[in-house]
Amino acid sequence: MKTIPVFMSLLLVGTAAFAQFTNRSSVLDCSGTQASGGSFTNLSAAGQSGGIAVSGGGTYVNQAGFLNTFFMNSGLDTDCDGLADEADLDNDNDGLADAAELSGASFSPVTVTDLNEADSDGDGMSDHDESVAGTNPLDENALFLFRIRCNPMVNLTWVARSNKTYRVRYAATPMQPMTNVLSNVTVRGVAAAPWYVVTNTLTDASLAPSRVYAIDVLP
Ligand SMILES: [Ca+2]
Ligand SMILES: [Ca+2]
Ligand SMILES: [Ca+2]
Numbered sequence: 690m691k692t693i694p695v696f697m698s699l700l701l702v703g704t705a706a707f708a709q710f711t712n713r714s715s716v717l718d719c720s721g722t723q724a725s726g727g728s729f730t731n732l733s734a735a736g737q738s739g740g741i742a743v744s745g746g747g748t749y750v751n752q753a754g755f756l757n758t759f760f761m762n763s764g765l766d767t768d769c770d771g772l773a774d775e776a777d778l779d780n781d782n783d784g785l786a787d788a789a790e791l792s793g794a795s796f797s798p799v800t801v802t803d804l805n806e807a808d809s810d811g812d813g814m815s816d817h818d819e820s821v822a823g824t825n826p827l828d829e830n831a832l833f834l835f836r837i838r839c840n841p842m843v844n845l846t847w848v849a850r851s852n853k854t855y856r857v858r859y860a861a862t863p864m865q866p867m868t869n870v871l872s873n874v875t876v877r878g879v880a881a882a883p884w885y886v887v888t889n890t891l892t893d894a895s896l897a898p899s900r901v902y903a904i905d906v907l908p
């Protein structure tokens with residue numbers, strides 16, 4: 690409920706400036722730095738030492754007032770969680786904070802993602818999950834997947850990232866919990882910068898009649 694005064698104040702600011710605003714999540718606090726969410730007061734440009742800056746990504750300069758003409762979708766709630774984007778630390782609810790999406794620092798190499806889109810490249814894997822897997826969040830062909838082949842031993846093959854460790858678990862049926870660890874695998878191999886992609890295969894030689902597998906990326 691505390692968010693209502695926030696965007697009401699922002700609407701007031703936009704009207705007074707006769708401008709259109711795009712800035713959806715870069716309310717500045719009273720010291721002129723980017724606010725980290727929560728409750729806000731004194732949000733008008735006049736009463737705010739830092740004003741409101743354009744959230745174009747990267748560093749923020751010239752924080753006194755408005756920059757150019759921009760659109761503000763006041764009260765926008767991208768992830769429909771009841772918290773307006775202006776006060777939401779994670780607009781798209783993908784698990785990666787807005788600040789992290791703007792900085793790109795969760796990826797190596799540093800890669801800026803869309804803070805209003807949970808899956809920036811539309812490959813079915815969220816920006817957060819790609820940050821954990823170490824895959825390129827802007828490449829729809831780069832994501833963490835594995836396939837199973839039987840001949841008759843089971844070969845599990847997945848596109849991995851060199852030097853990451855993966856836990857392979859299994860159960861006899863999909864109804865059972867994945868409590869059995871087949872192996873923890875730290876993937877090595879020749880892989881090219883910047884994403885160090887390498888294909889890895891693990892063999893399950895148990896010859897069990899049926900198994901269901903899961904692979905986790907370990908921190
Ligand atoms: Ca996010
Ligand atoms: Ca995102
Ligand atoms: Ca993705």
Ligand SMILES: [Ca+2]
Pocket residue numbers: 810812814819824825826827828829830831832
């Ligand atoms: Ca991707």
